[in-house]
Amino acid sequence: MTTDDTAPRSVGQVAEEEALHCVLCGKCLSVCPVYRETRIETLSPRGKVALYRAASEGDLALSAGYADKFYTCLMCEACREVCPSGVELDAILNQSRSDLARNGFMPDSLRQLSETIIIAGNISNEDNVQRLGWTANLESRPAGLDHGGQADVAYFVGCVSSLFPASYQIPQSLVEIFEKADVNYALMGSDERCCGYPLFLNGEGERALEMARHNVEAVRATGAARVVMTCPSCYHMWKYIYPELLDDGELDGLEILHETEVLAEMAREGRLRFKPWPVTVTYHDSCDLGRKSGIFEPPREVLRAIPELELVEMADHHENSLCCGGGGNLETYDRELAQALPRRRLEQAQDAGAKYIVVSCQQCKRTLFGAARRERIRLRVMDLAEVVARQLEGENDA
């Protein structure tokens, strides 16, 4: 490869164009979780745009310090949502991380994460055969392991639910629901690899390509025409980033779905019958599923189908949902800051009068659950699949 080290560091055309539209009004400061916690302009969306502009104009060099600001971000895109100039902040944030990664300024902890993903095929450096650990204590071997290449739906479990015991209950619940409803599904076990989203967030979109190819092939081997994910990040990656990375046609014939869409469809078709649950719950929109992928109503539709359940909204919801603090690989880069962020969200749930926060994301569940325990806040956190499995008629109360 011929590289010219003296050439000005390139910045994407799109990002540059977007940065130009920013009038520095500061409205993004009001919604940025990182700014609201730190109150430091350099870490705000407006600050990042200013840094990006200064770098594009040659007034600021890429450096470890510059990288620190761009990796101290949840990539939650709340800033993009409120921007009155319609600046596509995500283009600027992604481009900056990509410029930094290409020029060797990715922070060590994140570089380590990338290497782990490439070598192990998952985010936690486990032997990839451990991906079925969550099936070990099920009453019977899941039918999805014996699909014989004839499945209708492939369930892409994702790294966290496969490998973090605290999240096992999510895939366990979805599989239970599928089996009760006679869904012909497939599990890919160790043939599944990290979707590549953490690589993309690190600024290494091109390294995610091989993950994409591998995973598409694994799904094809199940014979399924639909792929369903419980993880909104995997879903966003498959639905919106894979098409950019892969060649035209590589995803043809595959329908990409999130659990919330599948469960809503099943509820609509009368395939899920619920016992009453007289409790006040609020639904937390994850950034990757809601704001970034536009899925807001299906999970609410499922919750409203449960008799006697009262669904309330938090102060920030739908497009304006507040990130739990678990996004953007910030947890890997700055654990202390990431752990400080969920408190505000839990307070919003309490203010709304909810006893349960329902999520449809294992990362939101981990983050909010961990924070509730640390802060001794009496709120239960459940994934939508867990709620559905628990409330299906004919089951004993959990």
Add this chain to the structure above:
Amino acid sequence: MLDQNIIDELKSIVGERHVLTSPEDLVAYSYDATFTSARPNLVVLPDSTQEVSEVLKVANRELIPVVPRGMGTGLAAGSIPFGGGIVLALTRMDRLLEFDHDNMMATAEAGIITSELSDAVAREGYFYPPDPTSDYYSTLGGNVACDAGGAHCLKYGITGHYVMALEVVLADGRVMRVGGKATKNVTGYDLVRLLVGSEGTLAVITEVTVRFIAAPETERTAQAIFPQLTDAGRAINAVLASGVNPSMVEIMDETAIKSVEEYLNIGLPLDVEAILLIQTDGDEADAVRGIETAAEICRQNGAREVRVAATPEESEEMWKARSSISGSLGRIRPNKLGEDVTVPHSAVPEMIARIKEISIKWGLPIVIFGHAGDGNLHPNILFDKRDPEEMERVEEVVGDLFRAAVEVGGSLSGEHGVGVLKRPYLEMAMGPLAVEMQKRIKRAWDPNNILNPGKIFPPA
């Protein structure tokens, strides 16, 4: 670059982490919501009045400029460190210190976000009326330093009308409290009033006591669509003269309508010259009677259509259009200069006509919106600062706008302050004697000229 010993001394006062010196930090604290910028030598983030005091003692001893800053959303370049020095950002000082139900007053540190204060007041069933568009992204201290206004000011007055007491740190580091909770107080000079709107040139505001009022029971909003801008101007005066006491009367001209419609897609008409947004409040009967009267007056004065919001959501949608204008302008041209000339409300139609002439004369788009009920217009000049020839025309436009405002009996600034951008026109607006008397006040309070130097007054 500042001497390392001084940096170390500042770090010993506020803590190592709260002195920012990296190139990235200096870029991030170089701007406000205008198009100008200048990097400081360093940024200091104090956590208490005591720390502010210690920092100022060092700065005064070493003659280092200190530029106080809240969230940096000012519109007059008032918090930009043109002469370098220390940016003193008060954003960590954001505590609500006292909520006094009996006196209906609250005391907070200067760095509290204004909406956090007004939300806290609202939760208790009261109302803190000053509502700059940036109330979710500006600080109370910044609002006081610039005497910020907002849409509600037509009926309820501006920030300064609600400030009861201040704690400030003087240039030499001494801490002073002025004002108090007594609602009438003519003991000595009114130093609270002097400090309000002083733009960080006299002292650093560290604590603010504001009063609040009983919340109106309900509100009603109407949106009136005018094919002719001048008709809208006439309608404003007719509504104000009718005895209806509207809480807000806001205007958007055709360019503002177009810009917002492109951003929000909410079905605003693109073939008209102006939209008026009118709000009334009070008890149910008052608010309803008021809005119906105002609507009828608009119809009689040439409105093509008047809609009264049937639900709070509909009303919110109407206001969203207004509050999104400023930011949405970045889509038309990369840079904007938003002025806030204020004229007697009878002169609003005349002023609008003159702004249109100025726009044509210099060939630059000017978007007009603002708080038309109190004569406070926001002509926003749109330009591209990368084009030097266009920048020269911007200067000419600004001069013409200010001259026009003064000629019809108005002022340069209703709520943004002078900062740097309006500095050249101060004498034209106030006369040489009034400027000289203010400079003497400045010298008495800050003999070494370290507090936000170069703001408000043109350099000698």
